[in-house]
Amino acid sequence: MRDFVKTKNTHDAILDATDKLLARYGYKKMTIDDLAREVGIGKGTIYLYFSSKEEIALTHVDRIIEHLKSRLWEIANSRYSPSNKIYQMLTDRVMYRFDSVQHYSLSINELFAQLRPKLLERRQRYFGEEASILAGVLAEGSAAAEFADNAENYAEMLVIATNSLLPYSLSTYELGSREEIYKKVTDLADLLLTGIRKR
Amino acid sequence: MRDFVKTKNTHDAILDATDKLLARYGYKKMTIDDLAREVGIGKGTIYLYFSSKEEIALTHVDRIIEHLKSRLWEIANSRYSPSNKIYQMLTDRVMYRFDSVQHYSLSINELFAQLRPKLLERRQRYFGEEASILAGVLAEGSAAAEFADNAENYAEMLVIATNSLLPYSLSTYELGSREEIYKKVTDLADLLLTGIRKR
Numbered sequence: 001m002r003d004f005v006k007t008k009n010t011h012d013a014i015l016d017a018t019d020k021l022l023a024r025y026g027y028k029k030m031t032i033d034d035l036a037r038e039v040g041i042g043k044g045t046i047y048l049y050f051s052s053k054e055e056i057a058l059t060h061v062d063r064i065i066e067h068l069k070s071r072l073w074e075i076a077n078s079r080y081s082p083s084n085k086i087y088q089m090l091t092d093r094v095m096y097r098f099d100s101v102q103h104y105s106l107s108i109n110e111l112f113a114q115l116r117p118k119l120l121e122r123r124q125r126y127f128g129e130e131a132s133i134l135a136g137v138l139a140e141g142s143a144a145a146e147f148a149d150n151a152e153n154y155a156e157m158l159v160i161a162t163n164s165l166l167p168y169s170l171s172t173y174e175l176g177s178r179e180e181i182y183k184k185v186t187d188l189a190d191l192l193l194t195g196i197r198k199r
Numbered sequence: 200m201r202d203f204v205k206t207k208n209t210h211d212a213i214l215d216a217t218d219k220l221l222a223r224y225g226y227k228k229m230t231i232d233d234l235a236r237e238v239g240i241g242k243g244t245i246y247l248y249f250s251s252k253e254e255i256a257l258t259h260v261d262r263i264i265e266h267l268k269s270r271l272w273e274i275a276n277s278r279y280s281p282s283n284k285i286y287q288m289l290t291d292r293v294m295y296r297f298d299s300v301q302h303y304s305l306s307i308n309e310l311f312a313q314l315r316p317k318l319l320e321r322r323q324r325y326f327g328e329e330a331s332i333l334a335g336v337l338a339e340g341s342a343a344a345e346f347a348d349n350a351e352n353y354a355e356m357l358v359i360a361t362n363s364l365l366p367y368s369l370s371t372y373e374l375g376s377r378e379e380i381y382k383k384v385t386d387l388a389d390l391l392l393t394g395i396r397k398r
Contacts, residue, residue, distance in 0.1 A: 109319075113312040120308075120370035157387050164362030171319035188356050195394030 011049050013039045018060045019104075026107030027057060027114055057111065058118060064100045065126045071096060072133045082141030083197070086134065087189045090158060093130055094165045094185040098178065101167045105175040112168055119168070127163070131155040138196070147196050154196055161192055210248050212238045217259045218303075225306030226256060226313055256310065257317060263299045264325045270295060271332045281340030282396070285333065286388045289357060292329055293364045293384040297377065300366045304374035311367055318367070326362070330354040337395070346395050353395055360391055 017038035021030045032053060036043040050056045075088050101108055112119065135155035141147030165185050167175060174181065216237035220229045231252060235242040249255045274287050300307055311318065334354035340346030364384050366374060373380065 109316050113315050116312050117308050117371065120368075121372070124370065124372075154390060156383075157390050160363050160383060160387060161360040161391075162363075163368065164359050164365075166363075169319075169362065169368055171323065172316065173320070173323075184355075184359060188359060191353060191356050191391065191394045192360075193394075195390045195392075199398065 006048060014046060014049055015060050015063055018056050023104040027111040057115060068096045069129060076133055076137050082137050082146050083193055085137045086193060089134060090162050090189040091185050094162055097166050098181055105172060127159050131159045134158055145198055148198050151196050158192055205247060213245060213248055214259050214262055217255055221306060222303040226310040256314060267295045268328060275332055275336050281336050281345050282392055284336045285392060288333060289361050289388040290384050293361055296365050297380055304371060326358050330358045333357055344397055347397050350395050357391055
């Protein structure tokens with residue numbers, strides 16, 4: 001027994017269970033009891049980590065974005081050319097989110113409907129963080145005369161331009177067609193890079 | 200009395216009342232009785248035109264898009280340069296929607312949450328129609344050697360790239376800041392046009 005000692009393992013196990021149960025029941029039907037049973041802990045233990053089901057779901061979304069940010073940093077620090085990095089980062093910010101929610105694409109309408117205002121607020125923070133990683137690579141491209149001068153100013157534009165391909169804006173039908181979304185984001189990345197490159 | 204004779208006036212008056220009552224009560228609290236009272240007709244008459252409150256709200260959204268499409272056609276048929284037309288059309292598709300829902304920006308979360316799946320389906324049709332108007336101007340720009348060859352292929356990209364600035368994707372806070380949204384869509388239109396222009 002590790003009563004009242006919070007551990008990262010238990011915290012993460014609750015979020016893993018959330019991911020599974022969102023697929024199995026959807027957000028509305030999923031209960032704290034279900035989560036406790038899935039993790040194999042008491043209901044009271046869950047409340048040591050989270051104050052509500054809503055907070056659990058939002059933290060689950062936060063975790064997806066934390067993983068995504070690690071991937072974006074990895075690309076930013078790789079040895080590819082700035083154009084190549086931007087292309088990969090834009091594709092990844094769309095496809096990583098797509099893949100993260102694919103297994104509960106049928107219940108996602110409900111999740112987004114229930115959490116809409118809080119999710120939209122949070123998205124502002126996520127988008128700002130992604131833009132700042134992109135800005136670093138854009139500045140690198142300007143310095144190398146591969147991109148127009150001050151290309152880092154385009155960071156927010158790149159985020160905005162690809163945002164409508166994120167799961168939040170997709171219908172259930174679109175969430176089923178990975179190839180189509182992939183084609184759209186890569187075509188869009190090409191067009192945006194054409195706009196950013198030095199002439 | 201014009202019993203059982205449907206008129207465009209009554210149809211439109213019901214939608215005008217919907218617009219007002221969405222601002223006053225929000226979607227959930229608005230009732231068919233409220234709408235009938237606002238228009239000055241019987242509740243039964245409303246059901247001659249629409250089968251449900253949901254259908255009324257969706258038709259209300261459809262009407263906004265019909266107006267928008269007329270404006271886009273007008274720009275497409277004007278005497279501006281292709282670049283100028285695309286710039287105006289992209290700005291208009293964002294700002295016209297913004298202005299159409301501004302007076303009920305506080306209750307819009309609720310409307311979008313309630314109608315989310317049906318609205319997302321409908322959006323596919325709207326976006327396709329807007330893309331086809333843009334494609335005409337893009338083809339005109341290619342023919343005039345102002346845009347790259349086959350620029351009409353970019354029509355869908357332009358729609359996707361500006362979609363995340365539509366009210367559906369904005370938080371209540373963002374829906375309050377017209378200037379910010381305007382700056383974002385115009386900056387984005389500039390970047391996209393740089394990508395499309397012939398080198």
